Amino acid sequence: xxxxxxxxxxxxxxxxxxxxxxxxxxxxxxxxxxxxxxxxxxxxxxxxxxxxxxxxxxxxxxxxxxxxxxxxxxxxxxxxxxxxxxxxxxxxxxxxxxxxxxxxxxxxxx
Amino acid sequence: xxxxxxxxxxxxxxxxxxxxxxxxxxxxxxxxxxxxxxxxxxxxxxxxxxxxxxxxxxxxxxxxxxxxxxxxxxxxxxxxxxxxxxxxxxxxxxxxxxxxxxxxxxxxxxxxxxxxxxxxxxxxxxxxxxxxxxxxxxxxxxxxxxxxxxxxxxxxxxxxxxxxxxxxxxxxxxxxxxxxxxxxxxxxxxxxxxxx
Numbered sequence: 478x479x480x481x482x483x484x485x486x487x488x489x490x491x492x493x494x495x496x497x498x499x500x501x502x503x504x505x506x507x508x509x510x511x512x513x514x515x516x517x518x519x520x521x522x523x524x525x526x527x528x529x530x531x532x533x534x535x536x537x538x539x540x541x542x543x544x545x546x547x548x549x550x551x552x553x554x555x556x557x558x559x560x561x562x563x564x565x566x567x568x569x570x571x572x573x574x575x576x577x578x579x580x581x582x583x584x585x586x587x
Numbered sequence: 588x589x590x591x592x593x594x595x596x597x598x599x600x601x602x603x604x605x606x607x608x609x610x611x612x613x614x615x616x617x618x619x620x621x622x623x624x625x626x627x628x629x630x631x632x633x634x635x636x637x638x639x640x641x642x643x644x645x646x647x648x649x650x651x652x653x654x655x656x657x658x659x660x661x662x663x664x665x666x667x668x669x670x671x672x673x674x675x676x677x678x679x680x681x682x683x684x685x686x687x688x689x690x691x692x693x694x695x696x697x698x699x700x701x702x703x704x705x706x707x708x709x710x711x712x713x714x715x716x717x718x719x720x721x722x723x724x725x726x727x728x729x730x731x732x733x734x735x736x737x738x739x740x741x742x743x744x745x746x747x748x749x750x751x752x753x754x755x756x757x758x759x760x761x762x763x764x765x766x767x768x769x770x771x772x773x774x775x776x777x778x779x780x781x782x783x
Binding site: 509510511512526527528529531532535536539547552553554555556557 | 624627628629633635655658661664665669
């Protein structure tokens with residue numbers, strides 16, 4: 478498994494699907510950054526350099542797929558919660574279809 | 588932003604240093620963006636520290652910061668993008684210059700835009716040339732009409748005349764402003780229609 482080609486390939490795949498994974502996670506619930514990273518890790522083995530999540534969130538926000546709001550906390554250190562916009566939900570649904578078809582198609586090649 | 592307080596001096600110093608570096612890597616951005624990014628990183632560190640895992644405070648903090656990455660590196664794409672937002676929103680030449688410098692490695696199109704802006708300096712040069720050599724610089728017409736804007740060291744031939752006179756410098760300034768607005772508008776449109 479630890480073949481160099483596979484390693485390279487998996488890192489490309491991960492990079493390609495990270496935004497999709499984030500959208501799927503946000504499809505379940507709203508999360509703040511730290512929690513979102515925990516969720517991503519819970520379901521996938523993706524070890525993201527955690528700081529890169531924030532530029533990604535900024536891009537998704539600019540594309541109109543997610544929105545965020547600051548929520549005050551008792552600690553005095555507020556959390557920034559991210560959630561899908563209606564457009565984000567629609568986009569995610571479209572990606573779900575594509576992803577489903579792709580997996581089906583690949584499975585058929587035996 | 589409310590700072591996190593740590594029990595151990597060492598942790599406090601590491602944290603303070605990290606915050607300082609974060610601030611430094613985003614200080615080129617508008618104040619509101621700076622505060623937003625800083626608060627989010629601060630929240631990330633705070634939530635990480637609150638999470639279960641027993642152990643030394645310092646170790647926990649170092650672990651969080653290492654996973655978060657070095658601020659300069661991790662924030663570069665965000666800074667480049669937000670600066671470009673600001674530049675195309677405000678049309679401020681200083682922001683445009685900084686934004687292009689930050690984005691120059693992000694695609695050929697930004698290099699082309701840098702050249703377009705550089706081209707404006709031709710007109711700036713002509714203004715200075717006009718001051719230094721009033722006779723040789725101008726907008727020239729021959730019998731057939733427009734010939735050239737520029738500088739000639741040869742003196743001009745028969746039938747060629749300079750038409751702008753004292754209006755040359757104001758006209759060049761106008762051209763610079765109009766072209767600047769046009770190029771910046773193009774930059775803005777490019778970003779709206781070619782979103783990554």
